[in-house]
Amino acid sequence: MPTVDVLLHGESIATNYGSIGYCSTLLVRGDRNIVVDTGHVGRRRALLEALSERGLGPSDIDIAVMTHSHWDHAQNYDVLDSAEVLIHEWERRYARNPHPNDWATPLWTSAMLDTIPNLKEVEDGYEIEKGVRILHTPGHSAGTMAVIVDTPEGPVAITGDGVANAQVAITKVNANVFWNDEDSRRSIERVLEEAEVIYPGHDRPFRVLGSGGVEHIATRQLVFMGVDLEDPNVSVTAERRPPYVMPDLDGQTMERLGYES
Numbered sequence: 001m002p003t004v005d006v007l008l009h010g011e012s013i014a015t016n017y018g019s020i021g022y023c024s025t026l027l028v029r030g031d032r033n034i035v036v037d038t039g040h041v042g043r044r045r046a047l048l049e050a051l052s053e054r055g056l057g058p059s060d061i062d063i064a065v066m067t068h069s070h071w072d073h074a075q076n077y078d079v080l081d082s083a084e085v086l087i088h089e090w091e092r093r094y095a096r097n098p099h100p101n102d103w104a105t106p107l108w109t110s111a112m113l114d115t116i117p118n119l120k121e122v123e124d125g126y127e128i129e130k131g132v133r134i135l136h137t138p139g140h141s142a143g144t145m146a147v148i149v150d151t152p153e154g155p156v157a158i159t160g161d162g163v164a165n166a167q168v169a170i171t172k173v174n175a176n177v178f179w180n181d182e183d184s185r186r187s188i189e190r191v192l193e194e195a196e197v198i199y200p201g202h203d204r205p206f207r208v209l210g211s212g213g214v215e216h217i218a219t220r221q222l223v224f225m226g227v228d229l230e231d232p233n234v235s236v237t238a239e240r241r242p243p244y245v246m247p248d249l250d251g252q253t254m255e256r257l258g259y260e261s
Helices: 041-053 089-096 108-114 166-171 181-194
Strands: 003-008 025-029 033-036 063-065 084-088 119-122 127-129 132-136 145-151 154-160 197-200 206-208 214-216
Touching: 003 041, 003 145, 025 041, 025 145, 084 089, 084 132, 089 108, 089 119, 132 181, 145 181, 154 181, 166 181, 166 197, 166 206, 166 214
Parallel strands: 033 063, 063 084, 084 119, 154 197
Antiparallel strands: 003 025, 025 033, 127 132, 132 145, 145 154, 197 206, 206 214
């Protein structure tokens, strides 16, 4: 049966200057080697090092899944030069005509996707291999998707930003909505029906408890460099930014994707 390994942990870290944007990057090992989300170019060296630590190089990756095309998840697919890259068909259509308020999908996103030679559009239920399938979870973006993996310990969900962190699983409120708020809540509930163990987009893996809480099941060490905490101009807070809903969600329609309503 396939297994899931964390190559790079995701973090929900922001500053008053903006988001650091570290997404989770996962390795699924089954009949083939599958990478889910490759992150932005600031993590390129870290991605290659994580693969090397496992005895793998870029050419050893057979499939790469893009949970969605936002900048912090999708800038390193060119490194995996032999991999077939999976994207949901709604996400590909939307990237060709993003909403003007959608700062997570700049106009160059479609041009970036055009450079991927082995890009394949998939739909809900697409089976990558036995025990590994796609779940369409729209809301955060039009084509956000999760990967459901049937592991020896039971099914787990690799969610991208459909469930970005543990707080999203607890509250059923997405951290950032660029497509549809109601779809987002339904997608969160669907993920939680599929799996108790979640590998989120910007947090450590966790298990959803029957009490409504969560239990993180992995540790990580995060080191900040070049930051002097004794500097009176530097402060640290555990407080998160409030959930963000993009203005003018009414403009996010099926017609925007080229479908009839």
